[in-house]
Amino acid sequence: MDNFTTFVTFIDQWAWIGWLVLIAVFLVIEMLSLDFTFLMLSFGGVIGLLSDLVGVPVWAQVIIAALAAALFILFLRPPLLRRLHRGEDPTKSNVDALIDLRGIALSEVTQISGQAKLANGDTWTARAATPVAIPQGAPVAVTSVHGATVIVRPVND
Structure with missing residues (x-):
């Protein structure tokens, strides 16, 4: 086996750890920003992790995770933000x-x-x-x- 094949095999076997680290990093950033953007990215990471667990190749995992994150940002984040800001005091200050x-x-x-x-x-x-x-x-x-x-x-x- 050459070095490149060994590297690709290593990445493929341990990608789930990369997904877990990415999810954790996004959640920490979300706790600091409180904007739901990084929460949606972490949800995309969870989809990437699940696709790894069912045996999808790494390149496809990245594409699936990116598409899922984009969909979460476009369709889940706006209603969450509206719900979060629903109880705000409309009085000007x-x-x-x-x-x-x-x-x-x-x-x-x-x-x-x-x-x-x-x-x-x-x-x-x-x-x-x-x-x-x-x-x-x-x-x-x-x-x-x-x-x-x-x-x-x-x-x-």
């Missing part, structure tokens, strides 16, 4: 909660300077979203936040 929040201009608000008191009680440095100045006491709504400054527009209601 932090800067996202300020968008469209109403308030009052405490001083004239221009594109350069101004101040506004928002409905949540916070007083912010404000700038106008348009070139037209917003007079003191006018109702405003937040359109965006840039650092510690809110960009506001006049509200006509």
